[in-house]
């Protein structure tokens with residue numbers, strides 16, 4: 134274990150041991166060991182994913198060798214799944230890897246209804262999906278809502294990534310944290326502590342020991358007493374603090390905590406509220422379908438709802454920022470916050486067991502839930518591929534939009550389906566346009582030239598770029614999508630950070646990505 | 652039609668050939684498609700700075716992008732904590748030169764590429780060494796070395812001699828984030844021009860805080876590192892790679908934390924504070940290295956327009972890129 138702590142030190146700093154454990158217990162399935170696919174898997178094998186299974190029936194071609202670093206020169210003609218599995222396992226001996234040397238088309242015909250085969254996976258990664266359009270969509274409808282699917286494609290300088298899931302609930306989102314200091318809403322123990330300090334009577338020597346949050350609490354109370362206004366503006370409050378006798382008298386001493394007090398005086402005006410994103414989640418908990426409503430996350434959300442109803446605020450996170458002060462005063466303050474957080478947590482636990490006696494909520498989960506209750510995220514996914522925004526971007530010939538890349542991938546999928554996995558040539562351009570119009574644009578016409586010019590429209594240019602690249606994966610695009618796919622897979626497998634929802638394209642000509650929700 | 656080079660049953664260049672033999676819809680005006688582009692690419696000499704997280708990825712991508720002459724320079728040796736991302740190294744390689752082991756691996760996997768390792772410090776190589784390259788691509792992990800190379804490539808450029816211009820492509824990563832940038836000496840902003848964008852080198856804690864009013868576990872660790880160690884071992888530099896040194900530091904930090912009632916000192920935190928450890932994963936390096944080599948490919952072949960200066964990538968929330976191209980700073984100490 135010590136060895137592993139050293140080996141994985143640089144990633145444990147991102148997702149800690151609980152994220153690592155989730156990663157090591159996961160099993161991913163890669164369909165098609167393309168260059169993009171092997172790059173994604175490499176990025177999961179290195180950080181020690183539990184297991185992987187490759188499904189691929191192709192033999193290694195020259196083109197594979199040309200763009201895939203994980204195949205060796207002598208491997209020409211061999212089964213791609215077998216060679217890739219060995220090569221990827223060699224990267225990290227503690228990862229278990231296996232393969233099925235069947236094409237996904239054949240595999241689904243034989244095992245189509247066997248969802249028990251798929252249930253063991255935490256994530257399914259489908260690459261070159263446009264070449265296996267029928268199987269890809271078959272698989273999506275078979276396992277949508279059960280297992281997330283990461284679709285990844287790359288051709289020439291273009292790539293795309295799509296994450297297909299029904300719903301994701303994330304507790305450890307690692308979103309930017311704003312300290313939860315409750316300056317406007319001290320609980321009784323904190324109020325008592327503040328009163329006991331008698332801030333107005335302290336000497337300079339004593340005053341410099343006090344963390345600024347306590348000073349702000351004192352000034353806020355004073356402001357409300359003097360003005361009757363519970364909602365001071367930042368400007369007014371800052372002026373009030375600056376012109377207070379206490380502050381004026383000691384400003385010459387340049388005390389560190391007084392400097393912080395003035396710098397962060399606006400924190401004295403922030404109000405403890407329930408963020409609208411959290412309110413939405415609380416509302417959502419009313420309308421859950423039955424299997425979900427008994428999951429630990431939603432049981433905790435219901436407990437949170439009761440807590441909010443009874444207390445008017447979220448459970449305290451218990452974390453405070455560093456503030457210039459004496460060790461003694463800081464530690465006392467920290468203890469108050471931790472004790473209150475602990476108390477709030479006990480209430481949530483109690484409510485949760487009232488709501489569902491069967492549902493087992495681990496201490497670690499409860500702990501994370503309470504610490505992150507301001508930052509919970511629920512993502513609603515979809516299995517749609519086209520929306521109005523995309524249709525409009527193509528129809529209006531929007532030059533700044535990269536939607537055309539995704540539209541071209543979708544069109545390629547239909548073309549390959551109609552031509553037994555064949556990739557289009559330049560003479561097939563009219564057919565591609567026709568597919569786009571009839572299948573994705575409700576019969577509307579693709580603009581052929583850019584507005585007022587004789588140049589091709591963005592979409593036609595994009596199709597021509599696709600055709601000219603002959604369906605080749607280039608290592609740099611495959612590796613870029615492999616890296617992005619790796620990151621997204623890690624977020625899914627560790628249950629931490631907020632993943633893509635749900636469509637992304639990469640344009641290696643313009644060197645940028647664009648994402649949107651379908 | 653041009654005849655394509657074909658290698659029977661081996662690694663050919665079929666994946667990059669289409670991009671080079673024909674004019675594309677987005678190709679820059681003066682580009683002419685043809686096999687001569689592939690030959691030209693083969694003749695280019697590239698210098699890779701760093702054989703670490705980015706370096707391993709850069710070498711892999713270069714070897715499969717038509718580059719045949721690659722030198723790589725790195726003074727570091729392989730550590731166990733590199734293995735979670737530096738995929739050209741294995742446990743048996745710990746302690747060996749990164750540059751040498753990386754080149755051996757590349758040679759084994761991709762036969763007809765000349766990779767030359769330099770197990771050396773960048774700053775010890777002379778001007779003539781750098782002058783032989785057509786492009787420098789850097790995956791360094793520190794700002795000082797970057798500034799040194801940046802200033803060197805700008806000093807090597809003689810405005811009256813086009814051949815003296817060496818484009819530099821620079822990558823950097825931290826956690827789920829990173830950036831790649833393309834620098835043309837005196838034509839674009841240089842590294843120094845945008846130095847203010849570089850991440851803070853290290854959190855500095857005021858000495859009076861760590862000595863008199865420690866509040867965080869980090870304060871205790873820094874106190875032991877900066878004040879107790881030199882007192883106890885005046886003649887010995889603290890070595891974060893020596894487990895005995897780290898254990899001493901950790902134990903003393905724990906003692907100090909206990910004395911002040913501070914919780915949260917762990918061995919991992921102690922190491923993080925004294926080594927200024929930056930979180931790193933393979934996938935982020937893959938993204939940034941791919942972007943860097945893609946730009947190198949476009950810059951040296953002109954087959955498509957290259958990135959104007961900088962792409963910033965962020966993946967700790969939903970993925971996002973931001974591209975920007977600032978002006979050259981008139982008062983830049985290096986290129987202004």
Ligand SMILES: [Zn+2]
Nearest residue numbers: 841844983986
């Ligand atoms: Zn400059």
